[in-house]
Amino acid sequence: MTSLAELDKRTLIHPHSVVGAPAEPLVLDRGSGALLWDTEGREYIDGTCGLWQCPVGHGRAELASVAAEQIARLEFFSSFGDYSNAPAIRLAERLLSLAPNGIERVFLTNGGSEGNETAIKLARLAHHHAGSPERTVILARSGGYHGMGGGSLAATGIDGLRAGFGPLLPDVEWLDKPHGIEHGPDATEHLVAELERRIAEIGAHRIAAFIGEPVLGVGGMVPPPEGYWPRVQEVLRRNGILFIADEIVTAFGRTGHWFGSEYFGIEPDMIVTAKGITSGYIPMGAVLIGRRVLELAGGATFLHGFTYNGHPVGAAVALANIGIIERENLCERARVLGARLRTRLDPLAELPHVREVRGVGLMLGIEFDGTPAAPVQSGCRADGVVVRASGTSIVLSPPLVITGEQLDTLADVLCRHVTAAAG
Ligand code: PLP
Numbered sequence: 107m108t109s110l111a112e113l114d115k116r117t118l119i120h121p122h123s124v125v126g127a128p129a130e131p132l133v134l135d136r137g138s139g140a141l142l143w144d145t146e147g148r149e150y151i152d153g154t155c156g157l158w159q160c161p162v163g164h165g166r167a168e169l170a171s172v173a174a175e176q177i178a179r180l181e182f183f184s185s186f187g188d189y190s191n192a193p194a195i196r197l198a199e200r201l202l203s204l205a206p207n208g209i210e211r212v213f214l215t216n217g218g219s220e221g222n223e224t225a226i227k228l229a230r231l232a233h234h235h236a237g238s239p240e241r242t243v244i245l246a247r248s249g250g251y252h253g254m255g256g257g258s259l260a261a262t263g264i265d266g267l268r269a270g271f272g273p274l275l276p277d278v279e280w281l282d283k284p285h286g287i288e289h290g291p292d293a294t295e296h297l298v299a300e301l302e303r304r305i306a307e308i309g310a311h312r313i314a315a316f317i318g319e320p321v322l323g324v325g326g327m328v329p330p331p332e333g334y335w336p337r338v339q340e341v342l343r344r345n346g347i348l349f350i351a352d353e354i355v356t357a358f359g360r361t362g363h364w365f366g367s368e369y370f371g372i373e374p375d376m377i378v379t380a381k382g383i384t385s386g387y388i389p390m391g392a393v394l395i396g397r398r399v400l401e402l403a404g405g406a407t408f409l410h411g412f413t414y415n416g417h418p419v420g421a422a423v424a425l426a427n428i429g430i431i432e433r434e435n436l437c438e439r440a441r442v443l444g445a446r447l448r449t450r451l452d453p454l455a456e457l458p459h460v461r462e463v464r465g466v467g468l469m470l471g472i473e474f475d476g477t478p479a480a481p482v483q484s485g486c487r488a489d490g491v492v493v494r495a496s497g498t499s500i501v502l503s504p505p506l507v508i509t510g511e512q513l514d515t516l517a518d519v520l521c522r523h524v525t526a527a528a529g
Contacts, residue, residue, distance in 0.1 A: 110145055132487070137164025140508035142492065151508075153486075153493045153516050158323065158469065158503035159381035161359045161440075162430045169387045169423050169430075176422040185214070185416025193421035200428055201379075201392055204364045208373045208396040214416045215391035218354035218380035219253025222317065224393050225376045226257045226275070227410055229315035229348045232402035242277045243308055245301075245316040245347070249283035251324035252317060252352055261317050264324065279308055284322070286331035287462055293331035301341050310345040315375075320366030323355040326499035327471030329464060335370040348375040348399060354391070355469065358382030359431050359506050362441035362467035369466065375399050382431075383424045390420035436506040440467040443506070443513055450517035459528050461498075468506055472520075473499045477527050485523040491516050500524070 108116075115128040123129060133145045140163055142150045152164070162169075176193060183189060198212040213228075215221045226244055233241035246252070246261040253259060259267065260274035263283070268274065282300055286293045305313060320335065322328040342349045351374035356366030359382065363369045367377060375398050380391030414420075431437070444467045451472065455463045459477040464470065479495035486493045493516075494501050504516065 139163040139165070140505045140512050149490060150487070151491045151504075151512050151516050151519075153491055153502050153504045153520070155503050155505055156386065157381070158355050158360065159386035161382045161436055161506040162385045162427055162434075163505035163507035166385075166387070166430070169385070169426055172422050172426040173388060173419050176419045180418050182414070182417055182419065184413065186411050191416065191418040191421070193418045193425060194416040197392070197421040197424050200425060201394060204428070205377065205394050206365055206367045206373050208375075208398070209377065209394045210397055210400055211395040213393040213395060214421065215380065215393060216389045216412060216414050216417070216420070217391050218352075218378070219255040219258040220412060221354065221378040221380055221391040221393045222252045222258035222261065222350075222352060223255045224410060225350045225378050226261065226315065226317070228376070228393070228395070228399060228403065228408065229350065231406055231408060231410075232348070232399050233314050235406035236402040238311065240312055241314040241346075243313040244275075244278050245281060245304065245313060246278050247281045247284060247318050249285065249322050249325035249328065250317070250319060250352075251322070252319075253354075279304060279313075283325065283328075284318070284330040284334055285325075285328050289331070294334045294337060297331070297334060298337045298341060301338060305341070305345055305347070310347065313345070313347045315348040315350050316342050317350040317352055319352045319354075320356045320370055320372075321361065321466050321469060323469070323501070324496055326473055326496055327465055327469050327501045327503075329466050330370075335372045339372045339374075348402075350374065350376045350378065352378050354378055354380045355382075355503070356466075358385075358428070359437045359440050360467055360469050360503060362444060363437055366466070383427065384420060385427045385430075387427065388417075388420045388423045390417065390424050392424075431506075434507070440506050443504075443508065443510070444468045444470070446510065447502070447513055447517060450514070450521065454521060454524050457525065457528060460524065465502075468502075468504060470502045471496075471499045472502075472524060474527070482520070482523045482527050485526070486519050489519045489523075491519040493520060 110133045114131045135145045140152050248263040250263040252261045257275040260278045289296045357379040361369045375396040377394040384390045451463050454460050461473040461475040483495040
């Protein structure tokens with residue numbers, strides 16, 4: 107009989123894979139908490155949540171029941187125009203109760219890229235409607251990742267990801283990667299001065315919005331240098347530029363707070379979320395929209411929407427998932443476990459091939475100096491621990507429910523392979 111792995115290679119094209127040259131797949135079968143099992147019965151500790159989407163951990167029967175009940179009651183109906191449904195309304199109310207100051211409305215989506223497309227379009231529309239149609243420029247940062255759509259990819263500052271697709275959304279302008287070690291002790295001064303200079307060069311009257319992740323995710327789990335975010339926010343406000351925080355990774359507990367914006371003390375004009383909103387049990391996202399955007403866009407028709415926006419099943423699962431994060435105090439847990447993991451990983455920074463060990467809450471990165479990260483990922487996996495290589499970094503974002511013991515095993519295995527990578 108053909109194995110699942112063989113069948114996979116003959117039938118699927120995976121995201122981020124080489125067409126016509128399929129990799130040997132790891133076929134996963136089930137999960138529970140921070141553990142995963144493949145179809146051969148091998149057990150793995152999940153140090154990544156796959157794509158950092160699963161604060162509550164795998165295999166929650168409670169979320170399966172909520173989804174099943176909602177499907178049986180009302181599986182879906184459009185929320186375009188004047189149609190609505192109870193879970194979508196309740197979810198919006200809940201998100202507003204958790205969101206930072208100034209957030210007043212919610213636009214529900216199916217995922218991260220779609221949320222950023224929505225935020226970018228809404229920022230441009232808001233200025234257009236308010237009498238500044240020339241404000242079309244989006245300021246984005248080198249090393250940032252915002253997704254795979256025409257606009258979200260255009261604002262993604264990782265060159266390899268944009269190559270080969272021809273022209274994307276025009277009017278994206280670039281800022282330096284907000285990475286402390288690349289700019290020295292005056293990194294924040296340098297980055298804020300650069301922001302001011304770029305705004306003067308482009309002309310504030312042409313800039314619609316700035317987009318950035320509170321902590322760079324795909325770019326290597328890089329927190330910005332001390333004091334960066336409030337300074338950036340002040341410059342943007344002073345210049346009438348809307349501030350879009352891409353919190354697709356950082357929201358719902360990962361930084362030790364409901365939102366990374368809370369951790370950094372900022373109040374963005376739009377906060378884009380996805381992933382952790384349902385812990386990935388079903389595709390869902392939400393764009394949280396602030397007062398300034400609503401003032402500019404008030405009265406404009408937003409001719410934008412995807413069929414499954416406001417999906418009642420996604421919204422019901424999101425509500426239950428948020429309930430678990432609150433009930434089990436997972437924000438606090440991310441802080442405690444993040445500190446425990448840092449204690450184990452920080453000594454790696456002494457190794458000659460390790461450039462930096464860094465992170466916030468339970469999202470950590472280890473950056474190598476020229477040494478490839480991929481062998482560390484494969485070595486760990488062979489030893490039953492899933493971590494992710496992203497460029498020259500290993501990035502970690504385990505489920506927030508990971509046990510202390512599992513976290514220690516993960517650290518032991520990872521330290522062994524990072525040390526061996528010195529080659
Ligand atoms: N923004 C950030 C910060 C992300 O990490 C991701 C996905 O990893 C996205 C946007 C895109 O989200 P999605 O893959 O759900 O479209």
